Amino acid sequence: MYNMRRLFAATTLSIVVFSLFSGMVSAQSNRNTTSQTAESLDLSPEEARRKGERVVEHWDKCDYDFVNMRADYTLVQTDGAGSSVERQLTLRMLEMTDYDERGIKTTGDWSIVSFRSPPDVAGTALLVHASLYKNDDTWVYMPSLKRVKRISSRNQSGNFAGTEFAYEDIASQEYYKFTYRWLRSESCGTEKEPGFCDVIEQIPTYPNSGYSKQISWYDDCRQRRIDYYDHNGKLYKTQTFNDYRQYNGKNWRGHDNTMINHRNGRQTHLIIPKFIYRNNFTKDQFQSQALRFIR
Amino acid sequence: MDELPDGMRNRKPCLISVVIFALASLLWAVLAMAENASRTYELGGYVAAELLYFPDDPLHEGQSDVDVVPSMALEPEFRAIWDGGRSQIVFTPFIRVSSDDYDPERNHADIRELNWAHFGSNWWTRVGVGIVYWGKLESRRIVDIINQRDLVDNVDPDDKLGQPMINLGRQFSWGSVEGYLMPYFREGTFPGLEGRLRGPFPVDTDQPQYESTLEERHTDVALRYSNVIGDYDFAASYFHGTGREPRVTLGKHAEGYDVLIPHYDIIDQVGLEVQATLDALLVKGEGYYRWNNGGDFPVFGVGFEYTYFSVWDTNGDIGVLCEYLHDGRGSLAPPTNFDDELFLGLRWTANDLDNTSFLGGGLFDLHTGSGVYSAEFTTRFGSNWKIDVKAQVFTNVSPTEAVLYAARKDHNLLVSLSRYF
Numbered sequence: 001m002y003n004m005r006r007l008f009a010a011t012t013l014s015i016v017v018f019s020l021f022s023g024m025v026s027a028q029s030n031r032n033t034t035s036q037t038a039e040s041l042d043l044s045p046e047e048a049r050r051k052g053e054r055v056v057e058h059w060d061k062c063d064y065d066f067v068n069m070r071a072d073y074t075l076v077q078t079d080g081a082g083s084s085v086e087r088q089l090t091l092r093m094l095e096m097t098d099y100d101e102r103g104i105k106t107t108g109d110w111s112i113v114s115f116r117s118p119p120d121v122a123g124t125a126l127l128v129h130a131s132l133y134k135n136d137d138t139w140v141y142m143p144s145l146k147r148v149k150r151i152s153s154r155n156q157s158g159n160f161a162g163t164e165f166a167y168e169d170i171a172s173q174e175y176y177k178f179t180y181r182w183l184r185s186e187s188c189g190t191e192k193e194p195g196f197c198d199v200i201e202q203i204p205t206y207p208n209s210g211y212s213k214q215i216s217w218y219d220d221c222r223q224r225r226i227d228y229y230d231h232n233g234k235l236y237k238t239q240t241f242n243d244y245r246q247y248n249g250k251n252w253r254g255h256d257n258t259m260i261n262h263r264n265g266r267q268t269h270l271i272i273p274k275f276i277y278r279n280n281f282t283k284d285q286f287q288s289q290a291l292r293f294i295r
Numbered sequence: 296m297d298e299l300p301d302g303m304r305n306r307k308p309c310l311i312s313v314v315i316f317a318l319a320s321l322l323w324a325v326l327a328m329a330e331n332a333s334r335t336y337e338l339g340g341y342v343a344a345e346l347l348y349f350p351d352d353p354l355h356e357g358q359s360d361v362d363v364v365p366s367m368a369l370e371p372e373f374r375a376i377w378d379g380g381r382s383q384i385v386f387t388p389f390i391r392v393s394s395d396d397y398d399p400e401r402n403h404a405d406i407r408e409l410n411w412a413h414f415g416s417n418w419w420t421r422v423g424v425g426i427v428y429w430g431k432l433e434s435r436r437i438v439d440i441i442n443q444r445d446l447v448d449n450v451d452p453d454d455k456l457g458q459p460m461i462n463l464g465r466q467f468s469w470g471s472v473e474g475y476l477m478p479y480f481r482e483g484t485f486p487g488l489e490g491r492l493r494g495p496f497p498v499d500t501d502q503p504q505y506e507s508t509l510e511e512r513h514t515d516v517a518l519r520y521s522n523v524i525g526d527y528d529f530a531a532s533y534f535h536g537t538g539r540e541p542r543v544t545l546g547k548h549a550e551g552y553d554v555l556i557p558h559y560d561i562i563d564q565v566g567l568e569v570q571a572t573l574d575a576l577l578v579k580g581e582g583y584y585r586w587n588n589g590g591d592f593p594v595f596g597v598g599f600e601y602t603y604f605s606v607w608d609t610n611g612d613i614g615v616l617c618e619y620l621h622d623g624r625g626s627l628a629p630p631t632n633f634d635d636e637l638f639l640g641l642r643w644t645a646n647d648l649d650n651t652s653f654l655g656g657g658l659f660d661l662h663t664g665s666g667v668y669s670a671e672f673t674t675r676f677g678s679n680w681k682i683d684v685k686a687q688v689f690t691n692v693s694p695t696e697a698v699l700y701a702a703r704k705d706h707n708l709l710v711s712l713s714r715y716f
Contacts, residue, residue: 077648085648085678118678119715121650122339135574137523145453147428150528154575155604158612162648280379284417284466288528289473289521293414295337295380 033196037184045181052180055198055218057104060175062221064105066251068281069093071272072116077163080265087161088116092279092294093172094286108132109172110286114294115161125294127286128153132176135207141291148288157210164237164261164268166210169228178202178214188217188224193242195219211236221252237261247277314459314479318409318423322384325411326375333377338716340371340387341681345711349491351704357497357552359397359489366393368448370407371716382413387457391448398490400447400500407457418465424457427475429519429532431570431579432596434618434638434658438566438581440534441475441517447484450492450687450707456481470522480511480537483557488548494630494701498543499554505537506561513537513561521568530568538562540629542589562588575602579618589628596620598638610647616640616656632698635661649675663693679716685709 038048070092078084092114096107108130115124123143130136138153156168181201189195197217204211215227222244230236241254257270284290326334347364373386387408393401410423427441435452442455458481464473485498507513515536522529541557548554566583582595598618606613618638622631640656655670671685685708692703 087648118675119339120341120675120679120681120713122337137572145428146426149431150523150570150572150577152572152575152577152602155602155612158604159610159646161650162610162646280381282416285414287466287471288523289464289466289471290414290419293381293383293412293419295374295376295383 035184035186038182043182048182049180052182052198052200052202055182055200056175056178056180056202057102059218059221059223060104063251065095066093066248066277067095068277068279070276070279070281071274074271075163076269076271078267078269087118090114090116092281092286094281094283104175106132106176108136108174110283111172112286112291112294113170123295125291127288127291128171129286130171130174131206132174133206136171139288139291141294143292146292148291150288154208156206156208164259164266168204168206168209168211169239169259173223177206178204183215188219190242193244195222195224197224222254235262247275251277315406315409318459322386322409322411322423326384333379335376337374337376338371339374340369341713341715342370343368343711343713345709348708348710350706350708353491354701354704355493355495357488358491358493361394361396364394364397364401366391366401368392372408378413381415382411384411385409398447398487400484400487400490403445403447403484405445405456407455409457417467418463420464421460421462424459425462426455426457427460427462429530429566429568431528431568431581432598432618432620433600433616433640434598434656435596435620435633437594437596437620438532438568438583440532440539440564440566441477443481443483443539445484447486447490449709450685456484470520473519473521475515475517475519477515477517477536478512480513480515480559482511482559483539483541485557488552491705491707492702494555494698496545496553496555498541498557499546499548500557501549502546502556503541504556504558506559507537511537526572528570528572530566532564532566532568534562534564534566536561538564538585538588538629540588540631542627542629560588562586575604576600577602588624590625592622592624592628594622594624594633600642609645611643611645614642614644616642620658630698632667632696637661651675660693660696660699663696665692665696665699666690667699679714681713681715683709683711683713 043051073089073091075087075089076084092112094110096109098105098107100106111128113126115121125141127139128136136153139148139150141148157166159165160167160170183199183201185196185198187194188197197219200216200218202214202216211228212231212233213229216223217225223241226239227235228237237259239259241257243255244252245255246252253275255272258267260267345366345368349362353360368391370387370389374383376383385408389407390404391401406424408425410421410425412421413419429439430436442458444452445454445456448454458477459479461476462473464471482500482503485500486493488497490497513536517532517534519530519532538560541559543555543557546554546556563586564583568581569579571578577600579599580597582593584593585591596618598616600614600616602612602614604612616638620633620636620638622633624631636658638656638658640654643653645651651674653672658667668688668690669686673681673683675681688706689699689703692699694700
């Protein structure tokens with residue numbers, strides 16, 4: 001009898017423990033933290049595409065409704081030998097709000113990147129009206145001449161101002177600029193900022209990209225890392241995003257962004273103290289005629 | 296007092312001082328009224344040391360025969376910004392001091408900018424002395440008329456004298472419209488008797504003649520409409536007032552030598568500018584029709600710029616420029632070296648951290664074959680130093696090209712080292 005009671009107690013305990021455990025698992029079931037792969041889940045290509053699209057659509061919408069944003073960047077460019085130079089930039093963004101029936105944006109945002117240093121180019125500003133399917137519309141303002149010039153934006157793969165960032169890397173990453181394939185899920189981030197990511201292969205659909213594909217790590221609303229592959233399929237650059245903080249109770253922003261070029265060992269480090277929302281920006285400020293007033 | 300720079304040796308120094316003082320006080324008042332908390336100040340600008348080298352001996356009587364002309368230029372920029380960047384006051388004086396044994400006219404000072412600018416929700420204004428750039432082409436500034444050229448400073452057409460103005464602009468759904476009211480005319484600067492890069496006789500800036508009895512106090516007006524539709528950027532402009540380019544007639548200087556007397560007419564000018572941005576190809580055109588400047592005449596230019604990006608597996612771009620320039624003016628109009636010219640150029644932009652770039656080209660006359668070759672190179676070193684090298688060579692100049700023929704021995708090389716702050 002005694003043995004039977006012990007067995008009964010042990011069984012009850014294990015059932016309680018098991019149900020507790022399984023309860024925890026089911027509470028987390030929409031964000032499974034067990035590593036999986038498309039193969040282990042036996043996903044068809046169609047299923048992998050749809051799973052990838054769902055992840056990126058969710059991530060993309062986390063950044064909606066920011067309305068406008070301003071941030072002062074410190075850019076540190078380091079060469080292979082370790083010597084570095086610093087530049088100061090300001091980014092202003094204006095959100096465009098055209099959506100399709102899925103609630104996904106169909107117009108690229110408008111942005112102005114202006115230089116605060118080095119002093120001989122202070123005031124130089126680049127205005128971009130981003131497009132999803134064709135070349136962006138781009139103007140540059142040269143303060144020494146007071147001249148605004150429309151420039152070609154075919155140069156998506158060219159490097160921005162001698163940094164390791166291509167123009168397409170600094171352009172806003174819109175949902176409809178890529179096709180997606182879910183590859184796997186795994187732990188990601190850093191020791192300080194650990195996370196769990198869906199790893200997605202994304203292939204640019206916009207013209208003149210310098211990449212055959214990108215592998216991107218999405219941790220819910222936060223993009224943690226992008227591996228860029230060149231047209232020969234070789235790993236070309238790696239970008240990591242750290243020091244994430246949330247704004248407006250919704251929009252996550254990384255305040256520490258590093259691009260490493262594996263070809264030449266150079267890297268570009270962007271440090272942003274804070275992002276400023278609810279600026280009094282107007283659409284008319286993001287026009288070529290207004291560029292000379294930007295400071 | 297005859298050592299004073301030209302800009303200060305004006306016939307009406309008193310009036311100018313009063314106007315500048317009044318303007319400065321007005322801007323000071325605007326600044327004082329602005330909200331204190333968000334106001335920031337910036338100091339920018341540069342100081343430059345420059346060597347100008349003429350390899351050939353001068354051609355004309357009176358010209359200085361020094362072949363290396365050292366000079367210094369200072370252009371600080373003071374800026375106050377408030378209202379989240381929507382309001383600013385900028386003050387940019389400029390002074391050049393050249394070596395004594397060269398043209399004293401080149402010692403000059405100017406106020407490039409002293410204005411208050413405000414950008415409202417869909418309108419903007421700028422009150423004070425400012426600089427405005429119009430146009431699309433690279434080899435000649437055709438429609439650009441708001442500012443007088445500072446021809447004595449350098450060979451660069453982009454050196455301009457600050458223009459006093461009230462500028463008002465508004466953005467509409469159908470484009471933007473800007474108006475300019477310019478209450479004071481800036482007389483052109485020209486090389487003096489000792490200077491190079493001039494005609495056989497220097498232009499005497501001490502005895503200008505004006506069509507208007509108000510002389511330089513005639514109020515000039517300009518209007519410009521501009522818009523962007525898809526790949527096309529375009530603008531139309533109208534100017535009425537004292538023409539920036541003077542006609543010239545032969546006269547006598549106070550000291551007895553022959554000079555050219557500048558005559559400033561009241562002109563009308565209608566201008567057009569277009570640029571199509573078609574992938575890597577930019578197609579451009581600009582032109583005007585001008586009335587009453589020694590006749591009525593059209594001037595225009597058309598051309599393209601094609602860019603090869605990331606050439607030879609580098610980060611650099613190569614741009615190919617080709618522009619045709621036509622000038623329909625007659626012999627009584629202000630002199631120019633353009634009539635029917637073809638410009639061919641090559642631009643290299645390194646896209647490096649130091650903004651290194653090179654632009655080289657040739658301007659060829661389609662009738663006489665006269666050529667002007669020019670090249671410029673610029674790069675930064677450290678974060679505050681910049682070096683500029685510019686060269687200009689005249690070849691095969693025909694005697695029928697009066698302006699170029701007079702300058703055919705004035706090949707020049709300019710090296711300048713600037714420290715920005």
